[in-house]
Amino acid sequence: KQEVTQIPAALSVPEGENLVLNCSFTDSAIYNLQWFRQDPGKGLTSLLLIQSSQREQTSGRLNASLDKSSGRSTLYIAASQPGDSATYLCAADSGGGADGLTFGKGTHLIIQP
Amino acid sequence: NAGVTQTPKFRILKIGQSMTLQCAQDMNHNYMYWYRQDPGMGLKLIYYSVGAGITDKGEVPNGYNVSRSTTEDFPLRLELAAPSQTSVYFCASSYSRGARTEAFFGQGTRLTVV
Numbered sequence: 455k456q457e458v459t460q461i462p463a464a465l466s467v468p469e470g471e472n473l474v475l476n477c478s479f480t481d482s483a484i485y486n487l488q489w490f491r492q493d494p495g496k497g498l499t500s501l502l503l504i505q506s507s508q509r510e511q512t513s514g515r516l517n518a519s520l521d522k523s524s525g526r527s528t529l530y531i532a533a534s535q536p537g538d539s540a541t542y543l544c545a546a547d548s549g550g551g552a553d554g555l556t557f558g559k560g561t562h563l564i565i566q567p
Numbered sequence: 568n569a570g571v572t573q574t575p576k577f578r579i580l581k582i583g584q585s586m587t588l589q590c591a592q593d594m595n596h597n598y599m600y601w602y603r604q605d606p607g608m609g610l611k612l613i614y615y616s617v618g619a620g621i622t623d624k625g626e627v628p629n630g631y632n633v634s635r636s637t638t639e640d641f642p643l644r645l646e647l648a649a650p651s652q653t654s655v656y657f658c659a660s661s662y663s664r665g666a667r668t669e670a671f672f673g674q675g676t677r678l679t680v681v
Binding site for chain 1: 598600602607608609610611612615617623625657659661662663667668669670671672673674675677
């Protein structure tokens with residue numbers, strides 16, 4: 455059974471810093487790894503999706519990497535802004551979409567102005 | 568495009584009552600899912616569907632039922648509501664193109680059972 459762990463559970467940094475959020479998964483036989491952002495009381499917004507054949511994906515100030523052999527993914531946020539404050543969730547797709555995603559518990563990020 | 572639409576956004580139920588959470592998507596996705604999210608926890612899969620007429624249990628299906636009569640709609644039924652079903656419920660849909668499967672989520676339904 456796939457298990458996903460996110461470290462740290464919470465992080466508070468000053469504005470402007472670069473930061474890394476970590477995600478690990480126990481079963482390396484994944485199809486995709488997807489990163490989401492969740493604002494308080496809101497739904498999940500997809501940030502980046504990395505297919506199993508890819509090493510990284512970039513969108514603006516966000517860069518996500520994937521190392522299947524070690525069961526790890528990282529989300530790098532450059533030049534953090536207060537608007538980046540949210541909970542970040544990673545999720546592993548082990549069934550090609552047919553049986554859903556396995557989620558970590560998330561990293562609650564606060565960017566101090 | 569509306570994407571994934573859930574109704575209602577909020578609901579308070581009394582113990583033993585029943586209700587249906589509605590979910591509709593307009594992206595012609597084959598796959599649809601229901602998750603629940605409890606405070607401080609990740610999302611857990613309740614039920615999923617790979618197409619109209621096909622549903623299957625996820626990790627936490629007890630106390631829930633689903634149906635999928637059309638590609639667009641995937642309602643979740645709660646029978647005999649219990650306090651343990653107090654949670655935020657998310658519906659999602661996904662497409663699959665080769666090896667790429669990306670999920671899209673609704674805004675959630677916050678349910679309180681008292």
